[in-house]
Amino acid sequence: MEKLQSLYYILELAGTFAFAISGATAARKRNLDLFGICALAFTVACGGGIIRDLCIGAIPPAGLTNWRYLVVAIIATGLTVGLFSFVQRLNRPVLLFDAVGLSLFAVTGAQKALSYGHNGEVAILLGITTAVGGGVIRDILLNRVPVILEKEIYASAALLGSAIVVLGNYLKWGAGGWVAIIALIVCFTLRILALRFHWNLPTPASNKTNSDKKE
Amino acid sequence: MEKLQSLYYILELAGTFAFAISGATAARKRNLDLFGICALAFTVACGGGIIRDLCIGAIPPAGLTNWRYLVVAIIATGLTVGLFSFVQRLNRPVLLFDAVGLSLFAVTGAQKALSYGHNGEVAILLGITTAVGGGVIRDILLNRVPVILEKEIYASAALLGSAIVVLGNYLKWGAGGWVAIIALIVCFTLRILALRFHWNLPTPASNKTNSDKKE
């Protein structure tokens, strides 16, 4: 079990790093300055978890007390600034680790909410929030409609992962251990398949004229 | 008094539903996908209350623990996706229920802040926040300036409703009961009159050139 913990830990750092890279890259593309790039890397990596911790009463939020997140954000900033062409070539592994981060954040977010004694609905909603919150704040700061609201199976994968954790907890399978691993694998697989085969959720208004979009 | 409670309860669900419809409709018009539409319906219905609960220390926020809000958001999403032309014809009743929701959220928001032992200023500010917070987050997510900051007597009606609750509490009329009903009626009437007669707050810069707007 201890080995599993170490594996978790390494995976979580890899996922956090992928999130930070996505923030730093988006910031660089919008011509933000050094501080802006680092702020966005940190926000994407920690934003979702901070909102979760505020909602479950875990004060102060882990994202603010744990120096590892800050170090990861600073490394991501350094790479994005110094080795941008290298980072751009990282696109595929980053998407992979981003899917790892998505799964881990959804599962651990739901687990943390349950461990604070909250109900299943809170756990699912905050599992999703942990996984996608940072990306939503990134898009708000960069002044665009959050990409997860428009297309792609991303938040839905997080929803599925969180729901499996809650279901496992409800049926007394234990929220940790095997249930968590199943939830991780399902969420990760769904996300990777969606990426591979360009699966999207239906967009109800997509068969309408574009002028509609302008409103 | 019990009948009054049931009436409140039905009115609050109706108001929440109107808020959710406004979120889902706006999301659909911006071509969001199914998840995005449901997320916006939920955000408009619960966003203001979640911010209020974080600020008064009501952890976890009611919007996350009460499954009714989630069900209302899902129904609103279903209607907006499946029966959009019907929802569009609902425009007038939705505006009516939106005014109901505005009044109820402002009054109950202020009451909840007072019941947690906070002062009148907190109660008024959070009454307004409860009533308009969801709509502000909707507009931020849809990447536009929140409509309540630009025109219309909307937040001002919520301010009046919350202020009556606080005044009644201060003068020991009791914050519940009749004071709440008067606050509801005043807020609702002001909002409906503003809609009917197109009342707006003054826009100090409106007599300036449009080029000003671009800045």
Add this chain to the structure above:
Amino acid sequence: MEKLQSLYYILELAGTFAFAISGATAARKRNLDLFGICALAFTVACGGGIIRDLCIGAIPPAGLTNWRYLVVAIIATGLTVGLFSFVQRLNRPVLLFDAVGLSLFAVTGAQKALSYGHNGEVAILLGITTAVGGGVIRDILLNRVPVILEKEIYASAALLGSAIVVLGNYLKWGAGGWVAIIALIVCFTLRILALRFHWNLPTPASNKTNSDKKE
């Protein structure tokens, strides 16, 4: 020491006023109505402190309980609406007081986080948040990329001020008293020098084509 407290107090009101003026001016330029102008003045003055208080568990946030902030926001609104040409001529003193506000908010934000028993990282991150949070929310509400992420030495000055407070506390120099004054002076001086000599942080992507910007 009491005189110092009074000086602090007056400086903090002046800084808050400068922040409120910046919110009200930006709101007026975007054609917001009276409520919108006042809401933005209040948001810039209190937004950062409210986020800090939520994160350290100071419930309810000081910005909501202290009527002085609200009064300052209302006065700033009145001036911006009634005497706009006068306010525009205030540009230079406002920049000066804004630098005062930046320094004071960064230092007192870090001090408050430490006094609630949190670690140095929390104190630095929330010192910055207190100082720049209101301005970031202003820019989000006005639907633009936050200016502090794009250029200017602003958040970096707040970072330096907060870091000096934390360092002084760590080395047992005491977080209040002389350390705070040194932190204030360093932060303020850096900000004023940056304004005077147009110092900016490097923008890594600035030597790229503009088409890049559009993405």
